[in-house]
Amino acid sequence: MASDLTKAVLDALFASDAPILSSDAFPSIPSSNVKSALDRLGTRDMVEFETISTDVLTLTAEGEEIAANGSHEAKVFAAVVAAMDGLKITELPGIVGKDNAKVGQGNAFKRGWIKKDNDLLRATTDSIVDETQQQLLTVQKTKTLADGKAIADLKRRKLIVMSKEIVYKFSKGPKYAREIPKEETDLTPEMIASGSWKTAQFKPYNFNAKGAPTKAGTLHPLNKVRQEFRNIFFEMGFEEMPTNRFVETGFWNFDALFVPQQHPARDLQDTFYISDPLKADGPREDSPNDPHLPKSLKSDKPLNYQQYWDNVKEVHQNGKFGSIGYRYPWNADESLRLVLRTHTTSISTYMLHKLAANPRPVRYFSIDRVFRNEAVDATHLAEFHQIEGVIADFGLTLGGLIGFMEVFFAKMGIHQLRFKPAYNPYTEPSMEIFGYHEGLGKWVEIGNSGMFRPEMLEAMGLPKDMRVYGWGLSLERPTMIKYAVSNIRELLGHKVDLDFIETNPAIRLEKD
Amino acid sequence: MPTISVDKAALFKELGRDYTTEEFDELCFEFGIELDEDTTNSDRPIVDGKQEAPQLKIEIPANRYDLLCFEGIALMLNIFLERKPLPEYKLVPPANGQMQQIIVKEDTTKIRPYVSGAILRNVKFDQARYESFIALQDKLHQNLARQRTLVSIGTHDLDTVQGPFTYEAHPPKDIKFTPLNQTEEMDGEELMNFYEKHPQLSKYLHIIRDSPVYPVIYDSKRTVCSLPPIINSDRSKIGLHTTNIFIEITALDKTKLDIVTKMMVTMFSQYTAEPFTIEPVQIVSDHNKMTRVSPDITPRTTQAEVSYINQCCGLNLSPTEICSRLTKMAYRAKPSTNNPDTIDVEIPATRADVLHQCDIMEDVAIAYGFNSLPRAFPDISGTVAKPLPINKLSDIVRVETAMAGWSEVMPLILCSHDENFGWLNRKDDGNTAVKLANPKTLEFQVVRTSLLPGLLKTIGENKSHAIPMKIFEVSDVAFKDLSLERKSRNERHFAAAFYGKSSGFEVVHGLLDRIMAMLKSACITGEEGLDNTAASDSQYWIKELNDPTYFPGHAASIHVRIAGKESVIGTFGILHPTVLEKYGLKYPTSTLELNVEAFL
Secondary structure (H helix, E strand, C coil), X not given: CHHHHHHHHHHHHHCCCCCEEHHHHCCCCCHHHHHHHHHHHHHCCCEEEEEEEEEEEEECHHHHHHHHHCCHHXXXXXXXXXXXXXXXXXXXXXXXXXXXXXXXXXXXXXXXXXXXXXXXXXXXXXXXXXXXXXXXXXXXXXXXXXXXXXXXXXXXXCCEEEEEEEEEEEEECCCCCCCCCCEEXXXXXXXXXXXXXXXXXXXXXXXXXXXXXXXXXXXXXXXXXXXXXXXXXXXXXXXXXXXXXXXXXXXXXXXXXXXXXXXHHHCCCCCCXXXXXXXXXXXXXXXCCXXXXXXXXXXXXXXXXHHHHHHHHHHHHCCCCCCCCCCCCCCHHHHCEEEECCCCHHHHHXXXXXXXXXXXXXXXXXXXXXXXXXXCCCCXXXXXXXXXXXXXXXXXXXXXXXXXXXXXXXXXXXXXXXXXXXXXXXXXXXXXXXXXXXCCCEEEEEEEEEEECHHHHHHHCCCCXXXXXXXXXECHHHHHHHCCCCCHXXXXXXXXXXXXXXXXXXXXXXCC | CCEEEEEHHHHHHHHCCCCCHHHHHHHHHHHCCEEEEEHHHCCCCEECCEECCCEEEEECCCCCHHHCCHHHHHHHHHHHCCCCCCCCCEECCCCCCCCEEEEECHHHHHCCCEEXXXXXXXXXXXXXXXXXXXXXHHHHHHCCCCCCCCEEEEEEEHHHCCCCEEEEEECHHHCEECECCCCCCEEHHHHHXXXXXXXXXXXXXXXXXXXXXXXEEECCCCCEEEECCCEEECCCCCCCCCCCEEEEEEECCHHHHHHXXXXXXXXXXXXXXXCCEEECEEEECHHHCCCEEECCCCCEEEEEEHHHHHHXXXXXXXXXXXXXXXXXXXXXXXXXXXXXXXXXXXXXXXXXXXXXXXXXXXXXXXXXXXXHCCCCCCCCCCCCCECCHHHHHHHHHHHHHHXXXXXXXXXXXXXXXXXXXXXXXXXXXXXXXXXXXXXXCCCCCEECCCCHHHHHHHHHHCCCCCCCEEEEEEEEEEEECCCCCCCEEEEEEEEEEEECCCCCHHHHHHHHHHHHHHCCEEEEECCEECCCHHHCCEEEEEEECCCCCEEXXXXXXXXXXXXXXXXXXXXXEEECHHHHHXXXXXXXXXEEEEEHHHHC
């Protein structure tokens, strides 16, 4: 179709150097078709064209009817004249129809063609000129009308409508030719080999459309954020901890962290306990064949696990290492219950205990899944990721922890921090970290931090003057705040939308 | 963390000035409590035709039992603001020297062995004080007392009963009294039935219900005062006009008994005729060596090292400066006379949270202001960054798979037993999966032993996505392993699923080949190598597999030889249509799952 029309346009111009109006050349072809043909030729500079938009009048169905058969008032007049000796008003609708009778009677009175004589209508003249019909016939023929008042009147009577008519005025362009030259859609190896690219015509590229969709694999948005955090830790000299251990003992998850056995976190309401297998062994040396044991942890110096167990019991039950302890009967069975780890701090504890074989400055981190027996809602899942960092050194200060946090959080784009005293069973001092969120215009809690308690560290056998910072935050919460995700289930788990995964942009924490 | 509601106007009156919400929030922040809400501009409930006065809702750290009531918050903030000194709590025995007694019978060791007591004389209650007194008991019951299991408090109008009191244990049938706010007398058994459906009390019944004996406190005329930890008697109930209050507290745990007792008497002794005086009670309990005068409100004395405090805080304060900071945190402290590096510290009865000198050090830092501490970046020691080897290996597999056009998903690790076994046509031999004892929903029954359930559920939730879908995950599963301390171990798996109009069998096979190539493993078939084995670290091959998870004839096991050691690391194939049906999938699906740890 369009290609036939382009040919017709080129043919029409062949005979004429003067501009041509599309309404003359192609009166019955819809203007959109004309336009696409002209566009096609226009982008190739073969024709030039301008668009002329004019207001035109067209008759409505009722207007057409009147043009053909006369106006309502003319019909009424004809009926009255035909009745010879006056027409009963009540008979009029029967003769000219209900609609004609109503409108036509009024108009005929107005024009003084008929008068009322009791219940009769009588003509007051012999002949009339039906102006309405004449005007409509003019519109039908010329699509316009000179008398503006008449146009308004006919429009009001819904006999005509005004619309835009598009006409194109086209003429030869600089590259006019009778035929569209053969066009190449793409540069080909053959053209390069033959040199035909030098003379070939190329089909113009549509710069207003998107390119062809690229088939892409993708990493999960949450894992992309995780990688950003890992990079921050690596930039700051941290070693990743072996957190590939979901099942923990009460000992490593709680007791070793100086969390008392009656602490609410240990309730069935909060912690997943394991029914099968049922009971753990006490803490002991790792199997030397354990593939998960990092080489850096394989020490020649054996650790005294019995001593550790006894220390933990003692520091809870009676107090030790300068602490009065919690002073309650400590239950070994509670310590041997198996749980799904509620935090990765259980792994930090395991790592710090290993450090006691050779106490030295270390920086450890992990980002991995933890489990809480929580009711699921928009902000809570039974699983989420904990980001955890640990620094052990001699002579660390609280101001150093604050100073470290400033650098750490600046790397994820948070530049104003303040610190609130808080409570945590295994850190003292404990500080909640608040960051100023520019977008929300308020302080938002972004993490927890502190120095591990001496009751925890000295029970491991770490020296009294070794200080250990620990801090943690969830991976999901800052991600949700940064990317305005309101429901955690849209971020983690099987209900996440694959389109969201596939279209989520790359992540630059310091910038976003 | 408990949240305490206090009357805003009353608190500001106690603090001697008005605060804007921001100012008060700032004060809370510095002190280490958190202003949750100021209800001044909220819709407040109308009680008895009167709108509730504006409240401040304050979150309290879980170990600060001294801040669980209006009186404690006002007092500790006033001390922090240096507006008030720490009160001198005093035990004042009755003028005649005859202390009230609680005589403990040995049978109580069978159910709830410890008791303490105290008397507050000439107390002036008003509505607010009375409500606070009741609310503190409730907060202590909920928090430290672990829903009354460990400790429970009974308070009585001393003028309605007559000491000496006895603490005994009897069979339920033998205990008869009219419980608080009831009109009928009932015995222990009837009482349990009576309160079975009670909205509050029903949850405490289990603490003693099945015991052959129930604990009970009698006065000298055998009037029941209370049936701990359930309810007091109606006879001895206190009210707004009570002036002499007898407090008895029973417990399973001595330390918590002591703490609860201290909190009750220190917080409310300020309303006695002579503020901060408490009348002691003699506890006679020879059988367990617990005969003593109760309560014990003597401050705990200890020492703290000046150098330790300064080192941890990064400060250089003199002993005197440290002591003055501690005054703000409700301690009495002075430099030691015998050692310039120590201070002598008196920890008041109110501060049960102080266990170690690190707690004292923290209070110095809070009094100094966390946000005023000199900040420095800790760059004393250099350390070397290092990824965990298994994570580095996983990242290689993840990135290569994504580059091959697959999308990474992150399903949950916990799943239902059916999803992990039955729906995959797998049998649970009882030695494989770690099972949860107390999940809240059937969604979480086991720790997954395969990544397939998560992948298949992800496809099921994304049915409107264009097909084919190509998704993968590299993450841990867990298995029972009785040889280990924790009786289980994680294993790092890689799994992928293809879902589309064709089965995708060759597609997942191709992904396997690609990943193996990236892990420098050469494909061999029998004796003949398809790849150059010399340039590779290992070899792999596949064998047809009969496995009910997969469609017959369209599944394979994946074998590797690494350093001469052969092992089967996984399987792939077209999923059996019955598996698809269980997961509600309409199109053919092929999956691949393997253990990547062999390549460590």
